[in-house]
Amino acid sequence: MGIPEEIRKVERPANTVVVAYGKDKDKYAVRSRIGCRNIDGRRVPVEGPIIGHIINGEYVPIDEKQRVSESPVDIKDWANIEFVTYCSSDLLDELCEVYHRDDALKLYCMAVLRVCYHGIKDDELKDAYDNSFLSEMYPGVALSRNTVSEFHKDVGKTYSKIVEYMRNRVAKLQESHHLVIDGTLKSDESIVNSLSNYSRKARTKGTRDISVLYAYDVETREPVCSKIYPGNMLDIVAFKDFLNTNRISKGLIIADKGFTVKAANQVFADNPELHYLLPLKRDAALIDHYGMYQFEMSLDGNPQIVCRKAKINNERKWLYSFRDASKAANEEYAYLQKNKDDYDPKDHEARREEFGTIVFESDYDCPCELIYKAYEERWLIEMVFRYYKDVNEFDETRVHSDYSVISSEFVCFLSSIISSRILKRFDSAKSLDNLSYGKSMAVLERAKKVRIDGKWNLVRLTVKDSEILTDLGLIPDVITVKNPRGRPRKNKP
Secondary structure: OOOOHHHHOOOOOOOEEEEEEOOOOOEEEEEEEEEEEEEOOEEEEEEEEEEEEEEOOEEEEOOOOOOHHHOOOOEEEOHHHHHHHHHHHHHHHHHHOOOOHHHHHHHHHHHHHHHHOOOOOHHHHHHHHHOEOHHHHOOOOOOOHHHHHHHHHHHHHOHHHHHHHHHHHHHOOOOOOOEEEEEEEEEOOOOOOOOOEOOOOHHHHOOOEEEEEEEEEOOOOEEEEEEEEEOOOOHHHHHHHHHHHOOOOOEEEEOOOOOOOHHHHHHHHHOOOEEEEEEOOOOOHHHHHOOOOOOOEEEOOEEEEEEEEEEOOOOOOEEEEEEEHHHHHHHHHHHHHHOOOOOOHHHHHHHHOOOOEEEEEEOOOOOHHHHHHHHHOHHHHHHHHHHOOOOOOOOOOOOOOHHHHHHHHHHHHHHHHHHHHHHHHHHOOHHHOOOOHHHHHHHHHHOEEEEEOOEEEEOOOOHHHHHHHHHOOOOOOOOOOOOOOOOOOOOOO
16 A cells, blocks of 8 residues: 555655555654665665654654764765776676676775775775765665675685676777786785795795786776786796686787797687787897897887887797887996996996897787887886785685685776776876875875765865866866955055
8 A cells, every 4th residue: 555645745854755654554654765776777765764754744753862873974085986986987887797786886896995995904894885975876785894704705606707707808808909918926824725825936025925917908008807826826827827718819918028938829829819029038149149239210209218120030020129228327327336346347348238128029010119118008007016915905814715815806906997097097187296196095085075964065175185176077176266465455544
């Protein structure tokens, strides 16, 4: 039986709904609405607590005052959440292509919170969610300590969904774009997962590690896919498996000096649109044979960098060499400092032509400018690697099972995509030229919203912070009214 029209027309607070209760459903309570949830494409309201009743045709609010511990939060972080979600809302759509909407929301919200609050632990997610505007944008997302723990295990167990998500991103890669493949090690001292093991760097670091391989789009400057491996797995083995698992069949693979083409020969043979770019050691015989230190021209837009390109005889392979004058000066200075007590002029002269140089071998015929750009753009992914290189964001009591590690690294991957996009936006904002990534995020965190009379209002900001928010498109342009200089004139009697 529906609510009578005369009851529904009784004046009551906005964003409320009338519900019938009692044995005969002849009593009427008023509930607040705290948001909406998207279920299978339908926006379903989320109802809050009862705030009053309709008695004798009038709305009567509940007199009992709510305890502050039970009251809703009225001051929430806004700008950081608004900016991060603006940069990444399409990721939620991508996740929904693979996961149920509720699971996709959990993964997305966890990734957003890790970006906004660097180093946050899993048992801190709920507080951060409740105290930020994320709970207003996406209400009703369960992020309690136990829920997140079980959710990590469930996501890790359904690993095929992660693979499907990665493959979807690879499939969307434009043919003209170029991939960088790189890896990093993360410390993981857990003894209950098979991924944690001693890596080649364990002796110097003194820790067990897991290995993470990333594929990175040079043009969009963001990660495309990733996969984790045991810390003691050989780079070559991981590299070959990474290509096969993620179905990477086109693009330019830029690998480290530890990789060899022979290990992935079959992969390249099966995928003719997949090319490689490998840096050579400075004592490689090919460098002397083809005179790669005899540079021919400077790079367009980079006059301090000279380059040379040469084709390898009887093979569809090319060599590309570059020399950066500023790097050469720094390397020579470091060499002289290191050998100041044992200087050898002959050794110095022999090494001088190598300072500031890098030489690549590739099966891809293209301009030198493209090769150098593809390699130099690695700085951004290296920065993202360092930013998420700490131990997985579990609290100290959380069990580091294989499932949980796989899930947590997937969330880190999503956070890495978001961070890459944020860095690009920060680069284009002139007001942030002198601020680091961390300080820029701190400015956004200061911009909160306060709820008064049911409406959210931005707190008062300094002129500088307002200019930054305007530059990022978060608020309209601020018109500053300047006071006239000097003391005001006094009226003569």
